[in-house]
Amino acid sequence: MKIILSRKGFDSSTGKVASPIFPSCELCSLPIPEARPNSGAKRYEEIKIGELSLGMIVRDLTRGKIQGDAPAHLDPDLNMGSVARLANWKPVFGQAGAAERHLQNHGVKEGDVFIFYGWFRQVEQLAGVYRYVKHAPDLHVIFGWLQIERRIPVEKRCEIPLWALDHPHCRRPTYSPSDSVYIATDYLKLPGMHIDKPGGGVFRRFHPDLCLTAPGASSRSTWRFPGWFSPGEGKAGLSYHANPGRWTQEGEYVLLKSVGRGQEFVLDCEEYPESIRWLSSILELSEM
Template sequence: MKLILSRKGFDSAAGGVPSPILPDGRLIVLPIPDDHSLTTYGELAQDGEPLGPLVGDLTRGRLTDGDRVHLDPDLLEESLPRPPGWRPLFGQMGQAQGHLRNQGVGPGDLFLFFGLFRAVATGRDGWAFVPEARPRHVLWGWMQVERVLPLDGPLPAELAWVSGHPHCQRRAANNVLYVARRHLALDGLGETLPGAGIFSHDAPALRLTAPDAAKVSDWRLPAWCYPHGGRAPLSYHADPGRWRRRADGTELRAVARGQEFVLDAAAYPEALPWAGELIRDHAARRASPAT
């Protein structure tokens, strides 16, 4: 199996600002804009929080609730009205999908989605970033793959419900959808959890950026992440100079570019139990698959 760290949501390049951490600690993921999409920010909410006001206030009106949005990965059934049979989806295409294909990513593999977040508060002019709060990379969701669906031909009849996904509105090389499992299947998890969902609140265990980091890409990872003994490192991070072993974990200077970082869980037996524990402890319990 593979564990994939997948960068998704607003950042300085896509969207222009971080996604917000609300005053109560909730992680609200702002999907990037997409003129080809069928969905607008004003149609979306997460955990009852409408995205339109957040997007408008935090981008200072550069984006509004009428702008179209790339809802991908699409993990929460409650985000929109859904057709029968819906389940969570993640799309990828072009060079990024070529990387996933070359790494052998497919059914059974587990995506952990991360993005750039920063604390916000409400004031006289609406939502605003807390001046003293620094942005950081945070894990915000997961999806375990059941099926990989190429979008280079007609959709199978039983999967016609995927047609509203933004990747179905594009014609591009290596354009595929990853369809989520209904229930998570990880050895030793010991309970039934959805195959995809979000982490409800910010927590130290979900933070990738080190507490004292000068840059958001300076990460603090568990000790088992350190590549040694001939084990292949996280993809795109083969340079040994990016890694440093510490008594309390592993430091990684993460690459600035790249969307999908793949780890071979067979070489890192701690990887999937670690991910399963994060999901068990921090999952938003409302995030359940359609039945």
């Protein structure tokens, strides 16, 4: 089995602001703007988190640079309640181009688990307007997961379930010749572990164990993992992070200066058997 740390949502180049951590500690990953014109994409104002429309949230946090009627690239699509659904819907994720080739080159397949993370920051609401809390830190936070039941190249349109055809990567034209969608399993299945969770979903509330950024770090890209996570002899380690100079032992932990490029970072659980229990402990933080 493999674990894929997958960078998604607003970032410094697309969206240009952090996704919010609300005063209630609720997490809301903001999908990036849809780049293709006339794509039929959902608008931010059509997407919900609970009773809130993302339209108001993106308008406030971007100070009007992105309006509520702008089209959104709702991917990964993990939350049943975010938009209206057809019957039999499941969480789904699309990938294309160099990032998709990276996944295939690392043998990502059925049963492997995507762990989605993004850039987050605490917000508050004053006079009905959302804004970032002054001096609140920028953090990389895990917000969702998806275990792969099936990968479908979008060129095989006849194999894509009807309920998934509304996904951004299933609309024409495709993003690249290597465009694919990943469908979630019904329930999580981890080797040697019992975990009663669906195959895909979101972490609704912030928890310190969902935060990749090291406590007190000056950069959100400095991460802290258990000590066993560091690369070693005969281990490929986390993809894109083979350089030993990126890793620093700190007691029982290891710090990683994560790369700025790349979207998908792959870890082979056969090389790191401890990773299964680590993954399970994270997934247990989700709320049914």
